[in-house]
Amino acid sequence: MAHQKPLPLILLSIIPLFFILTQAQSPTAPAPAPAGPIDIFAILKKEGQYNTFIKFLNESQVGNQINNQVNNSNQGMTVLAPSDNAFNNLPSGTLNQLNDQQKVQLILNHVIPKFYTFDDLQTVSNPVRTQATGPKGEPFGLNFTGNNNQVNVSSGSVVTNIYNAIRKDPPLAVYQLDKVLVPSEFTDPKAPSSDDAPAPAKAKNGTSGDKTTADEPSPASSTKPNDAKRISGGILGLICGVFLMGTLS
Template sequence: MAAPPCSSLLLLSLTTLLLLSPTTFAQSAPAPAPAGPINITAILEKAGQYTFFIRLLNQTQADIQIDNQVNNSRDGMTVFAPTDNAFHNLPTGTLNNLSFQQQIQLVQYHICPRYYSLDNFQTVSNPVRTQASGQDGRVFGLNFTTQAIQVNVSTGVVEVPIYNAVRKDFPLAVYQVDKVLLPIEFSEASAPAPGGSRSGGSRSADSGNATTPSTGNPAGNGAGKMSVGLGLLSGILLLCVGLLS
């Protein structure tokens, strides 16, 4: 017995819908947008509280260096980003006392030229080189220690825990730090030379020592005059004695 025309049409419509629906759904689903290039400034701006560090990155052009490496190399990079409060808590005049070259080194000291996850810091070999290394023939390195799941970073002057990853995916890791990482090399450069004075102070001290003998010259001249007077008097007395005899 033939199926009613209405039933045949309904069956045909359902079959057609089932055949076309996967294609229809696949076409309607939006394709994932391609990931754009990594931009360190945009990452920090989105996270907030990094205004001062962003300014230093821009002034020293370290932001361009970071973006170029993470987008064009296989090593990646790691950035330790001090918060605005970290800069505000620095002793007064700390940054103003740095030369522009030292400010560049300070920013680069917060950047490692390869990617490190938090797990990597548990087995890394200290000191870990930073972008500031190699300048002036010195190694600007960071030291990492772990306690349970806590990772600390130390410069020899400053030690601070790492507990917040602003970005943790390869090729760029960005970790928040609540203190500015001041290199121990800066402290060594400003420390007095052995003996309690810098090289300039040594020259000044030498000059002071050179003037010491001059302070004794007046006394020396008086003694010379007295000796001449006594000799003259002795000569006159001897002459008188000779004439009397």
């Protein structure tokens, strides 16, 4: 009987080669696409209820500032986004009473130049500076209070809750608000200080315009010069008349 090679040894040598050829011919899986730049407009549009806030972010150029900062620097940011209902619930005429500069300040009052998680906001030191500033460069601030995993934020004139984290990954956090954080500087202007008070009016001679007893004319000087002349003339005429009558007699 002819000698036969054992088949199992031949198969064991072919199978590994088959797997190697199969893996070499199979296409490699595509690498995941790199994440694109952060876009505050795209983040809010995806939620579908921030059209008014998006409009103001666009018109004021604040949205572009946010995108540039979070994409081109190491400094994070936090945006408090009022919903469309929040703007609709503003008192009638509130936005129309604001000038262009105040509208920019209003939007910047919802932007914090630092990244805060929800837990951070419960223990943050108040007031928290926003991007908004006053005429003299003084910053507008917000106050945060946390209790039982709930965070309230106050602008001084408006208090509301922070509900939903629209985005919570650094470098940008975006939280939903149901009220617009109108700055207290718009509703409660500070009384002018003594330095801002107008100086008393000056009289022509350089003294204060306030009258004093020294400025009042004395009774003796109240008589007009012409009246004094007439009185003196009358007295002189009377004396002359008396003298003439005595001479004739």
